[in-house]
Each structure stands twice: as C-alpha cells, then as structure tokens.
Amino acid sequence: MLLATLIHRASLPCPQVSQEQALQLLEQHYGLSGTLQALGSQQDLNYRVDSERGRFVLKICRGDYAAVELQAQHASLEHLQQHSQVRVPRVISALNGEQLLTHTLDGQTLHLRLLDYIEGQPLTHLPHLRREVIAGFGRLCGQMSQALATFEHDGLERTLQWDPRHAHELMAYLLSTLANLPHRAALERVAEQVQQRVRPLANRLPWQAVHMDITDDNVVWQRDEQRHWQIQGVIDFGDLVHTWRIADLSVTCAALLHHAEGDPFVILPAIRAFHAVTALEPEELQVLWPLIVARAAVLVLSSEQQQQLDPDNAYLLKNAEHEWEIFRVATCVPFELMEAAILTCVGGALPALASESFAPLLPNLVGREFALIDLGVLSAHFEAGNWELAGIDQRLLQEAQAVHGLAASRYGQYRLSRTRPDSAMEPDTCALHVELCVPPASVVQAPFAGTLRCGDEGLLSLHGARLTVRLWGVKALPQMDATVREGQLLGEVDGALRVQLCRADLEPPLFCTPSRAQAWQALCPSPAALLGLACDAEPELDPDALLARRDASFARSQKHYYLDPPRIERGWRNHLIDMQGRSYLDMLNNVAVLGHGHPRMAAVAARQWSLLNTNSRFHYAAVAEFSERLLALAPDSMDRVFLVNSGTEANDLAIRLAWAYSGGRDMLSVLEAYHGWSVAADAVSTSIADNPKALSSRPDWVHPVIAPNTYRGEFRGPDSAPQYVRSVEHNLAKIAAQHRQLAGFICEPVYGNAGGISLPPGYLQQVYALVRAQGGVCIADEVQVGYGRMGHFFWGFEEQGVVPDIITMAKGMGNGQPLGAVITRREIAEALEAEGYFFSSSGGSPVSCRIGMAVLDVMEEEKLMENAQLVGGHFKARLQALVDEHPLVGAVHGSGFYLGLELVRDRQTLEPATAETALLCDRLRELGIFMQPTGDYLNILKIKPPMVTSRRSVDFFVDMLSKVLNEGL
Known part of the structure; x- marks a missing residue:
C-alpha cells in the first residue's frame, strides 16, 4: 500500500490550466483581474497575480491531493504567524468565504488556493552563496x-x-x-x-x-x-x-x-x-x-x-x-x-584512542630519541622560497637523520612546502601522517591483530577491528599470511617510512585542506601511540583569542583588514602566507616593492645590525652614500636630502620647510587627498574615507582646492585642467586679499587616494607657476606613486612634465623598513636652520641607509621598473577588458603597478558601488587574494602590488575578479 501510494504521488503530472483559464477562475471565485506570471513547480501549477488589489499567488494542484492535507498547510501558516518570527504567506478567502476550493475543469479535479505574495527573490540561480x-x-x-x-x-x-x-x-x-x-x-x-x-x-x-x-x-x-x-x-x-x-x-x-x-x-x-x-x-x-x-x-x-x-x-x-x-x-x-565533519562542527568528537593499547610498530627503536623536524610555516629551515623546491621536506628529514640518526615529521602540521601561490583552491597542507627516517632494515611489527593487504605505490595496510594502519616504505616478509596477530613481524623498513592511522576502511589522503583538517584528523588520528613518539604538531593559538588580545591592548583606531583576518606570519615575493599554509596574492602592499622575504634585505639588515645601528648625528659612510644615491635619482636642481622614518614624517617636514622658506603658513591641498597622520600632515589631508570629519576640521591655514578628478569630478575629460586651475586661482586670490603669505601647495602627482587617476595634462604646470608667483613652494607627495611604480616614470611628477621644489618619499624606499626622505634644494633646506636643527631619531640610521641602498640595487638588478611597465601594461589591458564585460566596472585608472578599478552602479550618474566593492574584496579574500577599497566613496580597488608581481599573478587576479563579478554582487 505504501509503495503504491508513493508511486501514484510520484507519477502525478502538473495540472493543465492555461493563463486564460486561470484568469477566469480568479474572476469567478475571487473577484480578481490582472496579469499572470507562471511560477515554477514540479507537480503543482503556480501563478503570480498582479491585480488592482495587490500581488498574490494562485496555487492549483490536482484533486488527487486530500483536502485535509491542504487544510493542514493553511493551519500551519496560521500557527507560524502566531508562534514564530518567520514570515509566511496569508491565505486569502474566496468570495464564498472558503480558503480551499475544489473545481472541475476539462475533466480535471483541481484544488484552488490564493495566498498573498512575499516580495523578494529566491537564490536558486545565484552561483555563490556567502x-x-x-x-x-x-x-x-x-x-x-x-x-x-x-x-x-x-x-x-x-x-x-x-x-x-x-x-x-x-x-x-x-x-x-x-x-x-x-x-x-x-x-x-x-x-x-x-x-x-x-x-x-x-x-x-x-x-x-x-x-x-x-x-x-x-x-x-x-x-x-x-x-x-x-x-x-x-x-x-x-x-x-x-x-x-x-x-x-x-x-x-x-x-x-x-x-x-x-x-x-x-x-x-x-x-x-x-x-x-x-x-x-x-x-x-x-x-x-x-x-x-x-x-x-x-x-x-x-x-x-x-x-x-x-x-x-x-x-x-x-x-x-x-x-x-x-x-x-x-x-x-x-x-x-x-559524518565526522558534521559531528565535529557542532563540538562533538569521535571516541579517543587513549584507551587503546598497541604493540610498538618499531620495536627496536623504542626509547630512542628522534629529531622532530619543523616543516611548518614558521620553520627556520625555510628561507628565500626554498620550500618551493621539489622534495624539500624529505631532504630536510634526511639531513637531520644524517646528524641525529633518527628523524621524524610532525603529525597535523601545516606544511609550508604545500602552499600553492596564485590559486583559488585551498591547498592540502595538513599532514595526516608521520614521515620517519630510520636505519634501513629496521624491524616493523603489527601493532594490533588484523588483516594485511598490499596496495599500489608500496602501500602495506593492516586492517584491525577498529583501526587501520597504513604504511609506506616497508618491505613485507615473503609469504606473509593475510591474517596476522598483534606483535607479529611484518617486515623491515626499506626507504622513507610513512605511517598513517585510520578509523574506517578508507583510503584517506596523506594531506588535507585546512577546512577539512578537523574532520580528517578525527578519522585519521595521530599514530603517536604506535610509534611511542610525541610527534603531534604544537597547537596553534586560537585565532579568535589572539584577535581579542589585540583588541584589548592595541589601540582600536589602528585598524586591521577584514572582520576575521587570517593570521599572516610569512611572505614571499608578492604573496602572503597564513598559518595553515594558504598563500594569498598581495595586490595592495605598495610598501614591499621588492616583495616579501627578500633574501638581500635579510642579509643586509643582519649584517648591519651585527655592526652598528645608531642615529644620523654620528658619522658613518652609509648616510652619505644613500643621500648621494637619492640625489642622483632626483632632478638636477635638487641637492639636499633629509632622511626620516615614514611618509607622514616626510610630509610633515616638507610643510615645515615650506613655512620656513616662504615665511607664511597658508597651504593649498587637494580635496580627497591623504598625506599622513601627524598634526600638519593630517591638516592637509582631506580624504573623508580616512577621516569622516576631514572637511569640517581643517585649520584656517589649509585651503583645499577642487580635486582634479577627470573621471567623476566637477569637470571631466583630459582637457579639464583650466577649469580645475580656477579653484587654485580662487584660493590664491583669497589668501592675497587677506594679506597672508602663501607657504606652498602639496599634491600627489598622480591621484593615489582616488585610485591612481592621472591629473589632467598641464594641471601641475599651471598650478606650480601660480604658486611660485605668489612666493610658495610646490611639494610633490611621491610616498605612494614614486620609485618606478608607474613603469614609464621613476617619479610621478614626470608624467606632468614638472619639477617640484620638494619631493617626499617613503613606503617602498625601505621595502618595509621604516624609511622616508625629503629631497629639495639647498636654500629651502637651510631655511629650517633659523628654527633650530632638525633630527629624526631613526631617520638615516645605518640599517635604514644600507637597506635603502639595497632596495635600489635590487630594483636595478631585477629590472623592477621594466616589470612594472611590461606586466603593468598587460595588467591594465586585462582590467580594461572588464569594462566591456561587466556593467559594474566603470573605469580603470593609473599605470604600471599603480592602478585603480572604479566600480559604479550607473555609468551615467557614476553612483558609487560602495557596498558591492566591499563584498567583492571579501569574496576575493576567500579566493586567495588580498584587496581593499579606496577613494572617498570606497568604491575603487586599490591595486598597488609589489613590483615583482608576475604576469601569472596578474592573470589569476583578473580571472578571479571576473568570476566574482559574474557571481553577482
């Protein structure tokens, strides 16, 4: 009877009712007219009804369904409306007061119901669910x-x-x-x-x-x-x-x-x-x-x-x-x-193995001390990317065996060698086994009774009542019986020995991904008890607890990327690596121009630290050598260098120099710009993304001029320079009318905070002339854009064909070492002496100077400026192609490795796609890419990666970006 009912129910086709017939039923039974739209269903017929009385759903099912079942649905809706916060449809009564109607149409017995319509959409065809x-x-x-x-x-x-x-x-x-x-x-x-x-x-x-x-x-x-x-x-x-x-x-x-x-x-x-x-x-x-x-x-x-x-x-x-x-x-x-994943995800666990008793797997080595080799993310054995060499883990174990006699890896450790750069797939880094290097011919015995099987690739597995031990690198005894007893000799070690335990009759992998580690470790527990060896990886710090410690001690205004940031402790070239060995493409770290973990930086820093690190009031060669190198890169008119710790300090000093040289205090700065966090640098910073109160909290000596944004500014296109210059003229006239002396004008030569937008041609030429005519100095903030990042120019101001009076620089100068510089002319530099001498405690230290020179050397040797030009050109072309493919992509700004991708909801109004940009950045992180928004509306991707970024990384980034845009934001 049960099967017959199931067969009948499973065999019912959808009712055959046309839209015209459905409209007649609506009019007849509900007094409704309007338009219908068919809604999908497997065995019922559903229509959305748009009428003058609102929107409803007409549900038509076959009369084979018992009326009591449909009445149960109606009763459940009423129950939920009274006992739950979950919103459900209301049942609309027919003209006769009934909620359920039975009607015969073309020989079909039909049940009719009308429900109100809940606005929204199902997510059936959304490719990705967060x-x-x-x-x-x-x-x-x-x-x-x-x-x-x-x-x-x-x-x-x-x-x-x-x-x-x-x-x-x-x-x-x-x-x-x-x-x-x-x-x-x-x-x-x-x-x-x-x-x-x-x-x-x-x-x-x-x-x-x-x-x-x-x-x-x-x-x-x-x-x-x-x-x-x-x-x-x-x-x-x-x-x-x-x-x-x-x-x-x-x-x-x-x-x-x-x-x-x-x-x-x-x-x-x-x-x-x-x-x-x-x-x-x-x-x-x-x-x-x-x-x-x-x-x-x-x-x-x-x-x-x-x-x-x-x-x-x-x-x-x-x-x-x-x-x-x-x-x-x-x-x-x-x-x-x-099953294990479901159990462990809610805090459950499989029974522990502590109560199990095993015969030792390697009886002749009981009590011997093993060298446990760290193959994890922070291992001191790994440097300069050597973990990418084939067989590196085995080589390290063999080297340790040669010294100590016995060596072993750690169970459950996330192996750095298994990280996968430029991959959206989570790498299988967690070791579900232990590798041992022991003397050849070491005896192997059965830790428990069971059935012995030989598999592919040298696998020998012993299947017990509750556990299986899987062995590689064991030469089984000839004519070994299939059934063995506990302690029975199985064979001897013949090569590298790998040991894995498993609770079920499975073929588990030797490594698994971090997201599956908890489940697989429940199924494949540590073989430590078989080996008599404390070989388990040390437990990691709880990431949530560590973040709570940071929040409890580190001032909260010092923000971190992402709400649940991964713990990053290692980097290599243009990638950052978390504690589980996941490699993230770093597309925003413009500080590390040479990339992360560069061996030259480590060697130079270690060498100089072993000699001396002090301040620039002592006399040593490095400060003179580095200053000379910087001047060789600057315009010929510049002959003096100040060395400081950061871009903020450089811009703060540049403003002080402008005050001292001009005798005035009034500064022009550009709207939407960011120059730093010191009192003076913050005063000329007008980015509301960095400081929501920026526009209302400027001191009276700061005069913001209209941002020359050729994409979304008041005036658009490449010929807009004269219109934007009028804002400068207006402010200069206002300062002159008040009989105040202009100190200077500070501006990024390429509009960094707005996503790397180039200024309209001729803009800086006109502005610099106006400023100098009024006795002010022109400061080029090159902190982000300078040092060859644009590919075609070493300095950003070269694109505008101008020479500033003061250049400020930091970030990439030290590849992460606190290092900044102010480059200017002698008369401007010496104007500061009237106010006393200048000193930066760590600016120009021997370590910083040596690192600064090494950065310049590596940039030249590795042709990083050329890489920015060639790979950066390919990068921009691929990003530009997205404009034609995805309506959300409004424009691509910048050049080289100083790019911005602006996202808009409407290409005519340029409504910023702020929320979509935030979602996109979060999704890219899931796919193995670090990216953050910039701009006053936080709708621009800030694309400023290390200058070692490869074509492969660029293609991976753009492919993933396109994937996310296709998923729907």
Whole structure:
C-alpha cells in the first residue's frame, strides 16, 4: 500500500490550466483581474497575480491531493504567524468565504488556493552563496523546526515521496522502472549505503511537523543597503509532513550543495546555525549526511521520472542540471568524512584512542630519541622560497637523520612546502601522517591483530577491528599470511617510512585542506601511540583569542583588514602566507616593492645590525652614500636630502620647510587627498574615507582646492585642467586679499587616494607657476606613486612634465623598513636652520641607509621598473577588458603597478558601488587574494602590488575578479 501510494504521488503530472483559464477562475471565485506570471513547480501549477488589489499567488494542484492535507498547510501558516518570527504567506478567502476550493475543469479535479505574495527573490540561480547566507538558511530552518514542534494536524499524516522515511522504497522502485538512467551504478550504491546507516537509528530519531522544503527555491530574500541578503519569508508548504525532525535540515543542506562549487563542506555553517537554535540529538547528527545524500538521489530520480511524464515542463528541465550537481557533490566524498565533519562542527568528537593499547610498530627503536623536524610555516629551515623546491621536506628529514640518526615529521602540521601561490583552491597542507627516517632494515611489527593487504605505490595496510594502519616504505616478509596477530613481524623498513592511522576502511589522503583538517584528523588520528613518539604538531593559538588580545591592548583606531583576518606570519615575493599554509596574492602592499622575504634585505639588515645601528648625528659612510644615491635619482636642481622614518614624517617636514622658506603658513591641498597622520600632515589631508570629519576640521591655514578628478569630478575629460586651475586661482586670490603669505601647495602627482587617476595634462604646470608667483613652494607627495611604480616614470611628477621644489618619499624606499626622505634644494633646506636643527631619531640610521641602498640595487638588478611597465601594461589591458564585460566596472585608472578599478552602479550618474566593492574584496579574500577599497566613496580597488608581481599573478587576479563579478554582487 505504501509503495503504491508513493508511486501514484510520484507519477502525478502538473495540472493543465492555461493563463486564460486561470484568469477566469480568479474572476469567478475571487473577484480578481490582472496579469499572470507562471511560477515554477514540479507537480503543482503556480501563478503570480498582479491585480488592482495587490500581488498574490494562485496555487492549483490536482484533486488527487486530500483536502485535509491542504487544510493542514493553511493551519500551519496560521500557527507560524502566531508562534514564530518567520514570515509566511496569508491565505486569502474566496468570495464564498472558503480558503480551499475544489473545481472541475476539462475533466480535471483541481484544488484552488490564493495566498498573498512575499516580495523578494529566491537564490536558486545565484552561483555563490556567502557564508552568512548559508548560515541564515540553517538558522531559519532551526527557527521553523522550533516553531512547528508544537503544531499538530490530521493532514500531516500523509505519504509523501520526499519524506526520507520512504526514500529507500522510492529509490528502489524508480531505479527498477527508469530506462537509460544516467549514473545508475552510483545511485544503486548510494541507496544501499543510506539504508545501512539510517535503518539502525530510525526508531530513535525525534518526530514532529516539518516544512520539508526550506530551500533556495522557497526562501525569499532581499538585499539591504549594504548589499547583504536578508530573509523576507518562507513560501510553499506543499511538503509539510509529520516525520523525523532532522529531515528538514537534510533538505535544506541538500539544496545548498547546488551552490557548493564542488565542496560539500560549505553546508557546515548551516548545520552549526541550526544546532545553535535547537540542539540536534547525537542520532540526528549521525543520520544527517546519509539523509542529505538520499535527498540528492531522490531529487534526480524524481526529476528523471517527471521529465518522462511531462517533457514540456520548462521548470523541470531548468532544475535538472542543478539537481544532478547536488548529487555529484553529495557523492564526491566518503560518507565517513562528512559524518565526522558534521559531528565535529557542532563540538562533538569521535571516541579517543587513549584507551587503546598497541604493540610498538618499531620495536627496536623504542626509547630512542628522534629529531622532530619543523616543516611548518614558521620553520627556520625555510628561507628565500626554498620550500618551493621539489622534495624539500624529505631532504630536510634526511639531513637531520644524517646528524641525529633518527628523524621524524610532525603529525597535523601545516606544511609550508604545500602552499600553492596564485590559486583559488585551498591547498592540502595538513599532514595526516608521520614521515620517519630510520636505519634501513629496521624491524616493523603489527601493532594490533588484523588483516594485511598490499596496495599500489608500496602501500602495506593492516586492517584491525577498529583501526587501520597504513604504511609506506616497508618491505613485507615473503609469504606473509593475510591474517596476522598483534606483535607479529611484518617486515623491515626499506626507504622513507610513512605511517598513517585510520578509523574506517578508507583510503584517506596523506594531506588535507585546512577546512577539512578537523574532520580528517578525527578519522585519521595521530599514530603517536604506535610509534611511542610525541610527534603531534604544537597547537596553534586560537585565532579568535589572539584577535581579542589585540583588541584589548592595541589601540582600536589602528585598524586591521577584514572582520576575521587570517593570521599572516610569512611572505614571499608578492604573496602572503597564513598559518595553515594558504598563500594569498598581495595586490595592495605598495610598501614591499621588492616583495616579501627578500633574501638581500635579510642579509643586509643582519649584517648591519651585527655592526652598528645608531642615529644620523654620528658619522658613518652609509648616510652619505644613500643621500648621494637619492640625489642622483632626483632632478638636477635638487641637492639636499633629509632622511626620516615614514611618509607622514616626510610630509610633515616638507610643510615645515615650506613655512620656513616662504615665511607664511597658508597651504593649498587637494580635496580627497591623504598625506599622513601627524598634526600638519593630517591638516592637509582631506580624504573623508580616512577621516569622516576631514572637511569640517581643517585649520584656517589649509585651503583645499577642487580635486582634479577627470573621471567623476566637477569637470571631466583630459582637457579639464583650466577649469580645475580656477579653484587654485580662487584660493590664491583669497589668501592675497587677506594679506597672508602663501607657504606652498602639496599634491600627489598622480591621484593615489582616488585610485591612481592621472591629473589632467598641464594641471601641475599651471598650478606650480601660480604658486611660485605668489612666493610658495610646490611639494610633490611621491610616498605612494614614486620609485618606478608607474613603469614609464621613476617619479610621478614626470608624467606632468614638472619639477617640484620638494619631493617626499617613503613606503617602498625601505621595502618595509621604516624609511622616508625629503629631497629639495639647498636654500629651502637651510631655511629650517633659523628654527633650530632638525633630527629624526631613526631617520638615516645605518640599517635604514644600507637597506635603502639595497632596495635600489635590487630594483636595478631585477629590472623592477621594466616589470612594472611590461606586466603593468598587460595588467591594465586585462582590467580594461572588464569594462566591456561587466556593467559594474566603470573605469580603470593609473599605470604600471599603480592602478585603480572604479566600480559604479550607473555609468551615467557614476553612483558609487560602495557596498558591492566591499563584498567583492571579501569574496576575493576567500579566493586567495588580498584587496581593499579606496577613494572617498570606497568604491575603487586599490591595486598597488609589489613590483615583482608576475604576469601569472596578474592573470589569476583578473580571472578571479571576473568570476566574482559574474557571481553577482
């Protein structure tokens, strides 16, 4: 009887009701007229109704459905409106006062209902769901489950094809009847595996009323002002049934696999969120993954059947592809792995191995001391990128064995050698085994009784009652029996020995990704007990606790990137590496022009520190040599150098020089600019992104002029210089009218804070002439743009064809060492002496000077300016191509490795896409790229990577950028 009911239900085609007929039914029974839009459904017919009285949903289902079942849906909606914060549709009564109508049309018996419409959209076809959205689904599912726990109705006692209690019978039937079924063997295997896992626990699972369809189709969302998705409500209660409580979450998680991009672990935030709302029982946690897989199988089988029954149903055809994707993702990992992942993600754990007793695996080495070799991210064995050499880990172990006799790696350590630069995929860095270098022919014995098997690539595995030990590098004894006892001799070591434990009869990887480490380590515990060796990796600092310590002691105005920043402790060239060995492409660190971890910097700094580091009031050669090198790079008119610690200090000193030389204090600065954090440098900084009160807190000696932004400024295009110069003329006239002496004008020669926008041609030539005519000096802030970053010019002011009076520089000068400079003419430099001597405690120290000269040497030897020109040119061309592909991309600014990508919602109004830019940066971080917004509206990507950035890195960045833009922001 059960099977017959399931077959009948699964075989029902969609009702045949045209739009014209539906409009007649609306008019006849509800007194409504308007327009209809078909909404997708597998077995029902749904129309959106736009009428003069509002928007509704007309639901039409076959008369085969018992009226009591539909009445149960209506009762559940009323129950939820009273007992839950979850928004659900209201049922609209017909003209006769009834909520459920039965009507005969063209020989079909139909049930009619009208519900109000919840505005928003489902997320079915959104390619990527953010973690908070996935958690939102789980939280909603938990809230719904909690609210329905007290709901009862006779109509819930129904036989439904989606009820997982019947999944085995339904799969068996459909597998036997569907011809030419894709992936039949996989579906048959899944059916059996699910049954084996669920049947023993079925009678212990909690029951209640469940929605059974909280999916990306049936949850309605809208974006808020920050472009974050917010839940608006839940629709479609057609699968409401009384069954296992865990069924609801299994349905939700299965739907989320469509957005998983091949990784089933994406559902874990949903499970944690559900568990936080209403705690799951141990048995529910055990059966959850088998039920998810069962749902995936039933989805594809049911879809195949419905397509045969209703081949013209566009909704079915559209959904079939993502249903097969759900099945593919659900079957791409072992059951045991996802079961362990689900258990551990809510704080559960598999039984510990502490109570197990083993015979020693290497009996002749018991009590011998091993050298445990650090192969992790912070290992002192790694330098100058040597971890990228093939076989480096094994070489380090062999070298240690040569010295100490015995050497071993650490279980559970994240291996630096396995990091993968320029990859969106999380690298498999976590070691699930131990490697040992021991004397050849060392005896190996069975740690427990079991069955011995030989596998590929020299694998010898011993399968016990509860554990399997997997060995590589063991030469088994000839004629070894398949069944061995504990302590029985297995063979001897023949090469590097690798040891791995596993709880299940699996073929686990030797390494896994950080996101899967907790689950895999639960299945593949440390073999320390077999080895008699404390070989486990030291536990990491808890990242949340470390961040809390920072917030508790480090002034909060000193911000960090990202809300949950990864812990970065190592870098190499144009990549930064976190503690799990994930390599992030660094696209914003304009300080490290040579890249991170450069061996020349380490050697020069170490050498000079071993000799001396003091201040510039002592006499040593480096300060003179470095000053001469800087002057050789500056315009011929400049002959004096000040060495300081930072760009802020350089700009502060430049302003003081302008005051001293001119005798005045009034400064012109450009709107939207940033020059530093000291009192004077902050005073001339007008960026509201850096200081929201910037425009209202300028002292009276600062006169901001209109930003010459040729893209979104008051005047646009390359011929706009004269219009922007008028703002300068106006302010100069105002200063002159007040009989005040102008001190100077400070400006980035390329508009850095606005994304690297070039100033309109001729702008600085005209402004510099006006300023000098009024006795002021012209300061070129080259802190970000200078030092060859633009590729075609060493200094940014060269693009404008001008020579400033003062150049300020920092950032890339020291490749991260605190180092800045002010370069000027003698008469300007010596004007400061009237106010006393100048001194910067660490400015021009021997260490800084030596590093500064090494930076210049490396830039020349490695042709970094040429790299900025060639690779930077390719970079801009690829970014420019995005303008034609993605409406959100408004413009590309800059040149070389000083670029900005401006995102706008409308290319006519140039409305800034601020929220989208923030989301994009967060998503890029997930894909292995560090990027941050800039500009007053924070809608510009600040693209200023190390000058060693390669073409491969550029292509990876642009490909990922395009991917995210295609996902929809």
